[in-house]
Amino acid sequence: MDRVAGDGHLRADALAGQLGDRVGHAVRAPLAGYGVSRGRVAAVSDGGRREFQRAAPEWFRRAAPSLLGRAAPALSRRAAPGAALLLAGCSGPLSTLDPAGPGAASVAALWWVMFFMATAILLGVCAVALYTLRRERRGRGLHVGRFVAGWGVAFPVTALAVLLVIALRTGEGMLPKPGPEGALRVAARGQQWWWSFTQWDAAGNPVHSAGELHIPAGRAVDVHITAADVIHSFWVPRLTGKLDAIPGHENVLRLRADTPGIYEGQCAEFCGLQHAQMDFRVIAHPPEAYAAALAALATARPDPAHPGAADFAANCASCHGTDARAKSAAPNLAGLAQRGRIGGGTLRNEGQESVLLWLRRHETLKPGSREPSHAALDDATLARIAGYLETAR
Numbered sequence: 001m002d003r004v005a006g007d008g009h010l011r012a013d014a015l016a017g018q019l020g021d022r023v024g025h026a027v028r029a030p031l032a033g034y035g036v037s038r039g040r041v042a043a044v045s046d047g048g049r050r051e052f053q054r055a056a057p058e059w060f061r062r063a064a065p066s067l068l069g070r071a072a073p074a075l076s077r078r079a080a081p082g083a084a085l086l087l088a089g090c091s092g093p094l095s096t097l098d099p100a101g102p103g104a105a106s107v108a109a110l111w112w113v114m115f116f117m118a119t120a121i122l123l124g125v126c127a128v129a130l131y132t133l134r135r136e137r138r139g140r141g142l143h144v145g146r147f148v149a150g151w152g153v154a155f156p157v158t159a160l161a162v163l164l165v166i167a168l169r170t171g172e173g174m175l176p177k178p179g180p181e182g183a184l185r186v187a188a189r190g191q192q193w194w195w196s197f198t199q200w201d202a203a204g205n206p207v208h209s210a211g212e213l214h215i216p217a218g219r220a221v222d223v224h225i226t227a228a229d230v231i232h233s234f235w236v237p238r239l240t241g242k243l244d245a246i247p248g249h250e251n252v253l254r255l256r257a258d259t260p261g262i263y264e265g266q267c268a269e270f271c272g273l274q275h276a277q278m279d280f281r282v283i284a285h286p287p288e289a290y291a292a293a294l295a296a297l298a299t300a301r302p303d304p305a306h307p308g309a310a311d312f313a314a315n316c317a318s319c320h321g322t323d324a325r326a327k328s329a330a331p332n333l334a335g336l337a338q339r340g341r342i343g344g345g346t347l348r349n350e351g352q353e354s355v356l357l358w359l360r361r362h363e364t365l366k367p368g369s370r371e372p373s374h375a376a377l378d379d380a381t382l383a384r385i386a387g388y389l390e391t392a393r
Helices: 012-033 038-055 057-068 071-088 102-137 144-172 287-299 308-315 352-365 379-390
Strands: 184-191 194-200 206-210 212-216 221-227 232-235 242-245 251-255 261-267 279-285
Touching: 102 144, 184 212, 184 232, 184 242, 194 212, 194 279, 206 212, 206 287, 212 221, 212 287, 221 232, 221 242, 242 251, 279 287, 308 379, 352 379
Parallel strands: 184 221, 212 279
Antiparallel strands: 184 194, 194 206, 221 251, 232 242, 232 261, 261 279
16 A cells, blocks of 8 residues: 555555445456346446546545554553453352352353354454455456355355254253252242242151251252242353253253352343343351251241240331241241342342341342332331341351
8 A cells, every 4th residue: 555655644546436436346257147238237337436536535645544543552451451350250059160060161162162153163263354355356256156055055054053962962061860869859930039848857857947048068959930920040150050940840950069068050041131140049057067057947946035035026027037947938048147138139238237228128139029018117126126126047
């Protein structure tokens, strides 16, 4: 390309001429294909080139230096830190690429396969585009039939077939299967906008909880998933894939935590106003400590002698239970003081003050929740209820 002497700017007329050539070629090819004479095609394309050159120089002279001159290296330097920051966003407690169980590991492997295949396809498309431009400049055309059959049919079919096989194997690995040890059975129920869980102790007695699921590390767990109102989706990214929770239907998803720890879960199906705040946690205990943790949850009770017990019974007990052995219409509050979050994942539980904040402002913290207003209760009553729940250990 010609350059303006001294300042390195691209000459606008030269660029316009080259783009005009491209426009001419774009017009020339389809006309020739329809049997239009070569002379007529040349006249049409040359006219388009001249028209493009007449219209382009004014704005091209202003835009070309900034877009195609010294700005490109500067943009590259500025884009590098941004790209690094975007890559940093791939980690976190909800990252599938940081698996902690076999189900999530298979999903992560599928993701990496898709990533590398997509990268290869991108590079291939760029290479074909450059090759096409070079052949065009040399005056040689492509064998369109072979090109379309190879790259337009055979390659996509092969790539999609490979991905289909891997995806089917990944999905099959998340289904419950009989094993020598036998999987632990738990139940999960989604409703706007919180999760309830039911587990069974060694004697077969149910233990109910809300917002937290307790499992033993290193053992397969079959989660029987359903919903009470609308379709939700059970998802613990670091442990396994996602599965829908459907009213009136039970799906089963297998998960396993390789190591003890706390794993974040999330509803992955839009289910209403507070879908984004429908969180839960899976707590994986060491195998030898799991039975004790479940027993502690089953026996956790608030102090019946606390001054707030009567206030809770009068204002909250018709919906909320504090006995993990019994179901309740609203979240079961047994062991609330030991939970990491309250309000269906809305607030971190930092003690009585967090519970009191929820009681005072739940309508603004989680709009649309079915908990009734507490405007008729004074601060002293709310403080006593919060203190009473803080004893539920």
